[in-house]
Amino acid sequence: MKRIFGFGRKRKGQPPLGSASTPHPAGAYDLRQKDLGKLHRAAACGDLAQVRQGLKKHGVDERDKAERTPLHLACANGHADVVTYLVENKCKLNLFDNDNKSPLMKAVQCQQEKCVAILLEHGADPNLADADGNTALHLAVVSPNTSVAELLLEHNANIDAQNKEGCTPLLLAVSEHQEEIVEFFLKKGADVHARDQCGRTPLMTAASGGVLNLIKVLLHYGADVSHKDTNGWTAEDYAVIHGYSSLSKQLSEYTDWKNMGEASASDAHSTQHQAGACDFTLGAPATDRGGRILNHGVTLEENQHVISLGGL
Structure with a gap:
């Protein structure tokens, strides 16, 4: 899944700009001095005095060989x-580099929160998409960075935007097993039944990985176990296909429990049945085909080793 972000691209030749020991944030540009003019080099290094000098001779939106503006480089490096x-010098905020990424996308991808805030406050578009259809909100998932995601949503980022694979930020967060940001998106109103191009829902994706804690969160926010993808497969089927037969059985039992609860709710004398339904648990951690325990003891309640689905 991470291939869609273009991480880790390296080129042979001249050493990167700056010290070899200097750590670079994930998603940062691999910079070569020979590819940069004075203005771009100054922006990349955070040399404000040289940037001021450079603007006397060069346009504020001048491009380098990779179609990057000085703003792209300053954002990626957190200056x-x-x-x-x-x-303040009226640079254009929404220009793309040769990877179809805007300065805002680079700031998000490189976890430069201050730069993200500045750009959004001045009107940068949070809903532009890169070559793979990913918006800034998709890029915030891989960090994962809920504070950056919050900033984007406050400035009208589309929480259910789909990339070229049909993945919303929520679907991507589930596939990345990012529990905190999954729950954050759901609290903000993300579509729990969003589907990718194959009709897969977040619950199906979680079931395919045997991720019990995510399954509980999704069920709590109303995920429907009965939904089917384009092949007619449900979350239960995905659990079986990927070797989590015990999880599939428990999802089936959850469906029965939920149906019983719904039927009982219409019966004025169903108190006893409802009390029994509230005791339903998604018991042991899921195991793979070799019997290895996965997500051992992972629950939303600290120090518990059983995921209770009662009261959802």
Whole structure:
């Protein structure tokens, strides 16, 4: 799944700009001095004085060989003062580099929260898509960074935007096993029944990985176990296909429990049945085909080793 973000691209030749020992954030540009003019080099290094000098001779939106503007480079490297200066000098906020990424996308991808805030406050578009259809909100998932995601949503990012594979940020977060951001998206109103191009829902994706804690969160927010993909497969089927037969059985039992609860709710004398239904648990951790325990003891309640689905 991470291939869609273009991480880890390296080129042979001249060493990267700056010290070899300097750590670079995930998704940062692999910079070569020979590819950069003085203005772009100054923006990448955060040299505000040189950026000021450079703007006397060069346009604020001048491109390098990779179609990057000074704003792209300043954002990717977290130089908020340079970003502010460029924005105040009326640079264009939504230009794409040769990977179809805007400065905002690079700031999100490189976890530069201050730069993200500056860009959004000045009107950067959070719903632009890169070459793979990913928006800034998709890119926030891999971090994962709920505070950046919150900023994006506050500035009208589409929480259910789909990339070229049909994945919404929620679907991507489930596939990445990012529990915190999954629950964050659901609290913000993300579609728990969103489907990718194959008709797979977040619950099917969680079931295919045997991720019990995510399954509980999704069920709590109303995920429907009975939904089918384009092949007619349900979450139970995905659990079986990927070797989690015990999980499939428990999902089936959950469906029966839920149906019993719904039927009982219409009966004014169903108190005893409802009390029994509330004791339903998704018991042991899922195991793979070799019997290895997965997600041992992972629950939403600290120090518990059983995921209770009662009261959903």
